[in-house]
Amino acid sequence: MKAIQSIRGMHDILPDDIHAWQFLESRLRELLDGYGYREIRLPAVEFTDLFARSIGDVTDIVEKEMYTFEDRNGDRLSLRPEGTAGCVRAGIEHGLLHNQVQRLWYQGPMFRHERPQKGRYRQFHQVGMEIFGVPGPDVDAELLAFTARLWKALGLRNLRLELNTLGTPASRLRYRERLIGYFEAHRDGLDVEAVRRLHENPLRLLDSKHPETAAIARGAPTLIEDLDTESRAHFDGLCAHLDALDIAYTHNPRLVRGLDYYTHTVFEWITDELGAQGTVCAGGRYDGLVEQLGGRSTPAIGLAMGLERLVSLLVDQGAVTARAGPDIYLVVPGDTAAGPQALTLAERLRDQLPGLQLLLNCGGGSMKSQMKKADRAGARYAVILGPDEIAAGTVVVKALRDPESSQLTVAQQDLAALMQARLGRQSGGWN
Ligand code: ATP
Numbered sequence: 001m002k003a004i005q006s007i008r009g010m011h012d013i014l015p016d017d018i019h020a021w022q023f024l025e026s027r028l029r030e031l032l033d034g035y036g037y038r039e040i041r042l043p044a045v046e047f048t049d050l051f052a053r054s055i056g057d058v059t060d061i062v063e064k065e066m067y068t069f070e071d072r073n074g075d076r077l078s079l080r081p082e083g084t085a086g087c088v089r090a091g092i093e094h095g096l097l098h099n100q101v102q103r104l105w106y107q108g109p110m111f112r113h114e115r116p117q118k119g120r121y122r123q124f125h126q127v128g129m130e131i132f133g134v135p136g137p138d139v140d141a142e143l144l145a146f147t148a149r150l151w152k153a154l155g156l157r158n159l160r161l162e163l164n165t166l167g168t169p170a171s172r173l174r175y176r177e178r179l180i181g182y183f184e185a186h187r188d189g190l191d192v193e194a195v196r197r198l199h200e201n202p203l204r205l206l207d208s209k210h211p212e213t214a215a216i217a218r219g220a221p222t223l224i225e226d227l228d229t230e231s232r233a234h235f236d237g238l239c240a241h242l243d244a245l246d247i248a249y250t251h252n253p254r255l256v257r258g259l260d261y262y263t264h265t266v267f268e269w270i271t272d273e274l275g276a277q278g279t280v281c282a283g284g285r286y287d288g289l290v291e292q293l294g295g296r297s298t299p300a301i302g303l304a305m306g307l308e309r310l311v312s313l314l315v316d317q318g319a320v321t322a323r324a325g326p327d328i329y330l331v332v333p334g335d336t337a338a339g340p341q342a343l344t345l346a347e348r349l350r351d352q353l354p355g356l357q358l359l360l361n362c363g364g365g366s367m368k369s370q371m372k373k374a375d376r377a378g379a380r381y382a383v384i385l386g387p388d389e390i391a392a393g394t395v396v397v398k399a400l401r402d403p404e405s406s407q408l409t410v411a412q413q414d415l416a417a418l419m420q421a422r423l424g425r426q427s428g429g430w431n
């Protein structure tokens, strides 16, 4: 029988690797709270139609990457490839958007049937942030200030911000026509897919991965000349804010995002240290989407971060410190399971020292093998409760992390006070 394995491109995140994830998630949460974002939890499955109507029919995601299926009722459903569509759907459905300002965030797995490679998976994780009800550019700048602060809080280096504007729908429409004209003139050099998309979604050709189409796209006109006064004012306003905040950026007039719904501001945070999958965070303004999905017209901007890519970068750059081991490893030498005295002592210590990290040796074993386990767990102290100690009402406390590895015997009722003094504030939780 063939062994059952995980699905290609969908990975287990193992306990040895979880620390970097938790480090990232806890820094994120702290900052999200600090900026007034509230968490929203959304289903991982939605009607396929939601994605087709928001992301756009003629996009890589909807055409090629979605996990779509019919459920037992015959409904067409998809695993979510991104979070914005579901967030907007929920906002409309629960009346969160109209005449209100909402700063929302969510996290979770997203699913895209792509070719798996480093930094590109079929199940991956995003943290998304969405702000509804503010036309910007103030809030656009605040969102970018958040990201800049996050990289600093995480200790990440060498991330650069690329920025562009897609303007109002009217300027985009003018640009679209000009772009179709340009690509029509180079039609013979385009790949089949590009020719098919040319009239439906010419902007998509700009970030084509096909080498010949990409070469033609590099010579394509940019949107700058088609920007109207409103679009320019928005973009200039954002740039002025970023300058005032000392946030460096480059204007990349060729930056268009993979989704159809963007207007005005679009941006990406990119690193050169992860190879081709260098975008760790991307987003933009999508003033038309709420209305497009049946709500009342609401300005909005958002972003999504790719957590796998950020975790890779954290690890590569050595930004995560190794996790500390438990405070105490309770060694209970004996052939069989730990006895009631050991369990009682462990539970009493947990009562007395809330927040204590204590690992009880369950399952027995020799003194030597348990001491080895204590060391491997990275414990700061071994507390030993052997038959002699049980008889005497004492324990032996052995410091594992100091070179002299001092050792002393104390009465069990004095253990909590001793450990409190030894561990001090470093163990958190009590003092
Ligand atoms: P790419 O150009 O790399 O395919 P995208 O434009 O499709 O990215 P978005 O839809 O903007 O990506 O998603 C936001 C972020 O989510 C990306 O910048 C990236 O960090 C992450 N991401 C997207 N797709 C994947 C994937 N298949 N595996 C891992 N992370 C991903």
Ligand code: MG
Residues within 6 Å of the ligand: 258
């Ligand atoms: Mg993609």
